Amino acid sequence: MKKLLILLITISALFSCSDTEDAPQAKLFDSDHYPQKWILVEMSGQIPNSVTTGSDMPWQEYYILKSDGTFLKHRDDSGNSLEGTGTFHFTTDENGELLELNYSESNAIVGTCSSVKQAEELRLDASDKLIGTWSACDGPGLKYERFE
Numbered sequence: 001m002k003k004l005l006i007l008l009i010t011i012s013a014l015f016s017c018s019d020t021e022d023a024p025q026a027k028l029f030d031s032d033h034y035p036q037k038w039i040l041v042e043m044s045g046q047i048p049n050s051v052t053t054g055s056d057m058p059w060q061e062y063y064i065l066k067s068d069g070t071f072l073k074h075r076d077d078s079g080n081s082l083e084g085t086g087t088f089h090f091t092t093d094e095n096g097e098l099l100e101l102n103y104s105e106s107n108a109i110v111g112t113c114s115s116v117k118q119a120e121e122l123r124l125d126a127s128d129k130l131i132g133t134w135s136a137c138d139g140p141g142l143k144y145e146r147f148e
Contacts, residue, residue, distance in 0.1 A: 113137035
C-alpha cells in the first residue's frame with residue numbers, strides 16, 4: 001500500500017510541475033548563441049507604479065539578433081506593423097553589458113534619447129533582461145526577455 005501511495009504522489013508531482021507547451025521559456029544571456037529573440041515583456045511610464053505587461057501593453061515588439069551582426073526590430077501597434085533593421089554589437093562599460101543597435105535608416109520604431117536618431121541602446125541587467133535606455137529622457141521604460 002505504501003508503494004502505491006508513493007507512486008501516486010510521485011506521478012501527481014510530475015504532472016503538477018509540467019509547463020504548458022505554448023508558453024515560451026526565457027533563456028539566459030549568451031552573446032555567442034544566435035539567433036536571439038528578445039521579446040518586450042514589461043513597459044513602465046513616468047507615473048510611479050504604472051507598469052503593464054503582456055497584452056495590456058500599448059504595443060508588442062521584439063528584436064531578432066542574427067549571427068552576422070544584423071538585427072530586425074518588429075513592433076505591432078494596434079494592428080499596424082513597424083520594422084527596422086541594421087547592425088548591432090555588444091560592448092561593456094563601467095555599468096556592465098550594453099547592446100548597441102545602429103539602424104540602416106531613420107525610423108519611427110527607434111527608441112532613443114540620442115540626437116542620432118538611427119542609434120538605440122539597451123542595457124543587460126543582473127537578471128539577464130535587456131532594459132531600454134529611452135526612459136532616461138521621458139520615454140517608456142522597456143524590458144525585454146530572451147526567448148530564443
